[in-house]
Amino acid sequence: MAVNKPLSSHDAMELDKDCSIVLELSESDPLFDKKKKLLQDMGFSTKEEIHVKRSSDPNWISTSLKVMLQIERIINSDETELYFAGDEPMDMYGPRNELEALNSILQLVESSLSSACLMQKNVLQEFRDAIVDMMSQSGNKNILETTIVEGYNSDKEIKLLQWGENNGVKTRLEIAYVEGAGRGAIATEDLKVGDTALEIPTSLIIVEELVQADMYHALEKFEGISSETMLLLWSMKERHNGDSQFKIYFDTLPEEFHTGLSFGIDAMMVLDGTLLLDEITAAKEHLRAQYDDLFPALCKDHPDIFPPELYTWELFLWACELWYSNSMKIKFPDGKLRTCLIPIAGFLNHSLDPHVVHYGRVDSATNTLKFRLSRPCNAGQECCLSYGNFSSSHLITFYGFVPQGDNLYDVIPLDIDAAQDDFTEGSSISNWTTHMVRATWLSHNCNIFYYGLPSPFLDSLRRARSPMPHTKDLLPENLKNEIEILEDLRAICDDMMDNLGDADLDDRKNTNWDVKLAIKFKDIQRSIVSSVLTSCYCGLKLVKDELSKCLAEDTPVSKQI
Numbered sequence: 001m002a003v004n005k006p007l008s009s010h011d012a013m014e015l016d017k018d019c020s021i022v023l024e025l026s027e028s029d030p031l032f033d034k035k036k037k038l039l040q041d042m043g044f045s046t047k048e049e050i051h052v053k054r055s056s057d058p059n060w061i062s063t064s065l066k067v068m069l070q071i072e073r074i075i076n077s078d079e080t081e082l083y084f085a086g087d088e089p090m091d092m093y094g095p096r097n098e099l100e101a102l103n104s105i106l107q108l109v110e111s112s113l114s115s116a117c118l119m120q121k122n123v124l125q126e127f128r129d130a131i132v133d134m135m136s137q138s139g140n141k142n143i144l145e146t147t148i149v150e151g152y153n154s155d156k157e158i159k160l161l162q163w164g165e166n167n168g169v170k171t172r173l174e175i176a177y178v179e180g181a182g183r184g185a186i187a188t189e190d191l192k193v194g195d196t197a198l199e200i201p202t203s204l205i206i207v208e209e210l211v212q213a214d215m216y217h218a219l220e221k222f223e224g225i226s227s228e229t230m231l232l233l234w235s236m237k238e239r240h241n242g243d244s245q246f247k248i249y250f251d252t253l254p255e256e257f258h259t260g261l262s263f264g265i266d267a268m269m270v271l272d273g274t275l276l277l278d279e280i281t282a283a284k285e286h287l288r289a290q291y292d293d294l295f296p297a298l299c300k301d302h303p304d305i306f307p308p309e310l311y312t313w314e315l316f317l318w319a320c321e322l323w324y325s326n327s328m329k330i331k332f333p334d335g336k337l338r339t340c341l342i343p344i345a346g347f348l349n350h351s352l353d354p355h356v357v358h359y360g361r362v363d364s365a366t367n368t369l370k371f372r373l374s375r376p377c378n379a380g381q382e383c384c385l386s387y388g389n390f391s392s393s394h395l396i397t398f399y400g401f402v403p404q405g406d407n408l409y410d411v412i413p414l415d416i417d418a419a420q421d422d423f424t425e426g427s428s429i430s431n432w433t434t435h436m437v438r439a440t441w442l443s444h445n446c447n448i449f450y451y452g453l454p455s456p457f458l459d460s461l462r463r464a465r466s467p468m469p470h471t472k473d474l475l476p477e478n479l480k481n482e483i484e485i486l487e488d489l490r491a492i493c494d495d496m497m498d499n500l501g502d503a504d505l506d507d508r509k510n511t512n513w514d515v516k517l518a519i520k521f522k523d524i525q526r527s528i529v530s531s532v533l534t535s536c537y538c539g540l541k542l543v544k545d546e547l548s549k550c551l552a553e554d555t556p557v558s559k560q561i
């Protein structure tokens with residue numbers, strides 16, 4: 001903490017000079033309108049100047065930080081977070097959003113620090129320390145620690161780390177096997193917020209420029225072929241090239257990936273009645289069509305460049321799984337976003353409560369990709385990334401796992417006719433045309449008119465029942481409407497439960513990895529639907545009790561909730 005020294009008159013003048021930080025919602029944000037509305041509902045505009053100034057209030061730091069966080073949580077939220085944010089207390093966005101928000105504030109303060117005068121520096125430094133403290137304490141304490149599995153032979157991984165270090169990689173991580181997630185990266189020392197856990201020179205990143213000229217020329221005549229597909233085809237061959245500069249990396253890759261794209265018939269049967277079945281089927285059909293467009297034509301026309309034995313459907317699927325589950329989108333100093341494979345960084349597993357959230361940009365000063373910590377990671381702990389705000393169905397299809405803990409992005413889309421003029425008095429969000437539910441135990445507002453359910457969806461149901469504007473007054477007509485919408489939702493959930501079938505009928509003795517994963521997914525779906533059903537029943541009880549009170553009093557009580 002900065003020490004309060006007596007001020008000279010010059011210092012005092014400088015202290016009076018405002019040190020302000022501007023938080024701004026970018027107009028190019030695809031969710032601009034929704035975020036703007038939510039910011040306005042909370043009394044903010046899309047551009048807020050926060051004055052960072054020491055004041056007589058001993059809580060000046062936490063007060064300013066609280067305001068900045070409220071704004072940054074909204075700016076950093078995605079569509080799902082906004083949908084469920086409607087009437088939730090502002091701390092309900094989840095650990096990833098919280099870290100992103102704190103990280104954005106930290107970056108703004110750090111860039112102000114670099115151009116601040118001495119006195120402002122003291123204040124800003126104090127402010128920076130408070131943010132770092134908050135980041136250090138953030139994180140979901142409920143998420144289980146990873147267990148390191150002893151006794152695995154990790155020669156290939158050690159060799160890759162050595163190769164990396166000989167070629168400029170700086171790492172404070174080692175590779176180990178972790179229970180339930182294959183290899184993972186473990187901190188070798190205590191790492192603080194802002195520390196770089198891993199730094200990879202761009203020369204070690206597998207990018208599109210590696211596709212050799214002859215392969216490129218053979219492929220460019222395929223209209224619309226992407227650089228990602230070219231690189232995928234390159235990796236299928238390079239994997240078998242004994243002289244490849246990336247041989248040590250390719251040697252560490254598994255012979256088989258266990259993603260949803262490799263689900264067998266038994267697992268697909270378990271998924272009957274779920275949207276995951278459709279997602280996997282569509283993804284596989286898309287890949288098969290892509291493969292059929294390219295092969296066997298390429299092998300016939302250029303057998304020297306595309307030897308048929310290296311370009312079978314099975315090997316193509318392997319490469320797709322590699323790229324889906326291991327690639328990262330990285331912005332290079334030329335401004336271009338490239339999909340890359342990044343040796344060593346590819347050992348970092350995903351967590352709902354990650355340590356690293358910002359890793360998508362090459363540092364142009366060092367020409368390296370840095371994995372900086374937004375949350376501390378102690379020696380011996382697994383250091384995890386956020387792969388993105390993905391649902392379990394997406395993670396199963398493209399990565400082959402379900403993360404530990406409550407996944408806030410596990411939503412069930414609802415196929416209901418949404419009214420277009422989605423506006424209700426008192427509603428924070430307007431214009432949602434698609435609706436969804438998620439586990440209601442994630443919500444903290446189970447009161448009447450909320451029931452732990454998302455307000456945009458409830459509003460839409462209310463409008464479907466009665467197009468009149470709705471208020472949240474305890475009036476008999478409102479309460480009767482509430483009973484109807486809760487009954488509607490209960491019927492929707494009963495149908496969903498029927499579609500999911502009986503949990504006891506799932507073949508839990510089958511030890512195949514894919515069947516186990518499919519059963520796990522269905523269990524998650526059942527628990528989400530069951531939580532919504534419970535909320536409906538509790539809500540119905542609440543509303544019916546209120547309605548009997550209203551009717552008993554004869555004259556309606558008009559009380560704003």
Ligand SMILES: C[S@@+](CC[C@H](N)C(=O)[O-])C[C@H]1O[C@@H](n2cnc3c(N)ncnc32)[C@H](O)[C@@H]1O
Pocket residue numbers: 180181182183184325326345346347348349350351398399400401402403404
């Ligand atoms: C980029 S790799 C990470 C390294 C990987 N564990 C390995 O052994 O190569 C991504 C894959 O790791 C696994 N994985 C990542 N995060 C996981 C998690 N939280 N739980 C289980 N498996 C995870 C999945 O198999 C995923 O497809």
